[in-house]
Amino acid sequence: LDKVSFSIREGERVALVGxxxxxxSTIFELLQRFYDSNEGCVSVFGQSVxxxxxxxxxxxxxxxxQQPVMFSSTIKHNIAYGNEDASQKDIEAAALAAHAHEFIEALPKGYDSYLGEQGTRLSGGQKQRVAIARAVLKDPDILLLDEATSALDSESEYHVQQAIDELTENRT
Incomplete structure (x- = not known):
């Protein structure tokens, strides 16, 4: 990146295309401080990161x-990751908002179903919806979507897009 500058107002939706x-993705990584810029300043909420x-x-x-992290644990744990105090009710509400509740309930043990290594028991679209449920539960001020629908079939993309539309409402 060279000479990149932009501002995003609270509640605004912006797409980075290229x-x-x-x-x-580098811009997202700079925002999250996975690494720091060599020059210039990255600010969030009016403060330097x-x-x-x-x-x-x-x-x-x-x-x-695009490739959400899934842990070798239950769906419940994967949704609640980062919010370990979440109640079952909160987890289910997040899954409903992410259009994931129905497929989760159809699994042999529902929310207590084990996902396997990297979530191998889920399709790509199901993994995306679990990741969206995790974001819903976290309730962030800023939501970063990094090619979240790029590798999905049309039906999965429809469900993920519905969930994203709801999740991004009143959010930056």
Whole structure:
């Protein structure tokens, strides 16, 4: 990235578009402080990301990526990751908002179903909806979607897009 500058107002939706390697994901990584810029300043909520603790910053950010991280645990744990005090009711409400509740309930043990290594028991669209449910439960001020529907079939993309539309309402 070179000489990139932009501002996003609270509640505004912005799409970063460009070819592979243009820096879209790098901007997300800079926002989350996975690494720091060599020059210039990255600010969130009017403050440099260097002036806010990484923990405090990341609590206000939610991300749904093309390849969401799934843990070798239950669906309930995967949704509640980062919000371990969440109640079953909260987890189910997040899954409903993410259009995931129906397929979760159809699994042999519902929310207590084990996903296997990297969520191998779920389709790509189901993994995306679990990741969206995780973001819903986190209730972030800023939601980062990194090609969240790029590798999905049309039916899965429809469900994921419905969930994203609801999740992004009144959010940056």
């Amino acid at each position: 070819p592979s390697g243009a820096g879209k 260097h002036d806010v603790s990484t923990e405090a910053l990341r609590k206000r950010l939610g991300i749904v990526s």
